[in-house]
Amino acid sequence: MNIPIPTATLVTVTPEMAREWLEANENNRNVRDRRVDLYSSEMEAGDWMITGEGVKFDWNGRLFDGQHRLKAVIKAGVPVQMFAFHNLDPEAQKVVDTGAKRTAADALRFAGITRFVSEIASMAKIVIAWDEGGYRRSGSNSHPDVPSPAITDWSLENIEAATAAADLASQVYRSPFPVLSRSTLAAALFMISRVDEAEARKFAADMIDLRLSGAGDPLYTLHRRIESAIKSREAVGTAGQLFFYFRAWNARRKGERLSVIKIGSANTAAGVATDIAVPAPI
Structure with a gap:
């Protein structure tokens, strides 16, 4: 099997694009509404910042991280820039968000x-x-x-x-x-x-x-x-x-x-x- 090369692209995600990407959301953790509300309020206020985090897809096209960001884009109703990672190993989901959080x-x-x-x-x-x-x-x-x-x-x-x-x-x-x-x-x-x-x-x-x-x-x-x-x-x-x-x-x-x-x-x-x-x- 030829393993695809992971890519990272800075993308302007529109509400329509967020809905489309969420259709590939499978076996993800439960949505935390308070996190969606927090993100959407930042987006509406223009305070959303680009970081090294983003939405992540494995090499099967499955979204396994970033659902809260995408749902927030839909709720805010505004386009937001964020990184989109593609062709990641499906096993990478197991280690996402397991590091020490910045407080x-x-x-x-x-x-x-x-x-x-x-x-x-x-x-x-x-x-x-x-x-x-x-x-x-x-x-x-x-x-x-x-x-x-x-x-x-x-x-x-x-x-x-x-x-x-x-x-x-x-x-x-x-x-x-x-x-x-x-x-x-x-x-x-x-x-x-x-x-x-x-x-x-x-x-x-x-x-x-x-x-x-x-x-x-x-x-x-x-x-x-x-x-x-x-x-x-x-x-x-x-x-x-x-x-x-x-x-x-x-x-x-x-x-x-x-x-x-x-x-x-x-x-x-x-x-x-x-x-x-x-x-x-x-």
Whole structure:
């Protein structure tokens, strides 16, 4: 058997071409709709980038990689440039996507960010998702997808404030005050600082120094609630953790006594989910 020589061509893939190529899609993994939505949003916004990845066909003409890209082209309804690989060994499918993935933190390092890289990358995902309406239900455990270019852009635009928030969160993490996720705390402090930077710093400083006034003090209740979650190994998602911080913060701002911080149900249809209070001046 003469083995065909693999080829790689940069192609402008139209929605019509994507539909045609998908007809050769056999024995591929299940489609992940969130990945299609993520890719299509980048394509619609003109943010899609050409990389060494693309659509791959074996020497039998079967598509074995790239279905998410092609479905995204169809959903976006715009032509997109990407590489098309042909005449690959059918056995190559077994090793596709098995290498180490580049993370959002890797992208920040490439952009020159060196301090609190992982924390800022995670913080960026949370804040971007929050600003787009995500994490509004305390009982939700969903994790909105945020494209890496958006994380990098946000981090570069907010590097000073993001670094300050990450630094504060790290100080709290090293203190006796209990913390479930350093990155989520950093995101909460960043968003609180957009309301009042000085008060945000005092909020963190009071955690670090354990300045708690006993029952009814929002910070004391926050301490006990997080401590209880850690001891009981309660699974508190990002939304729940944000709710903890914002509930305590808003109560302090209003001078309210706070004795309980209770996560609501994720079952929004039943109307019993607890809305996360948006940090705002009183």
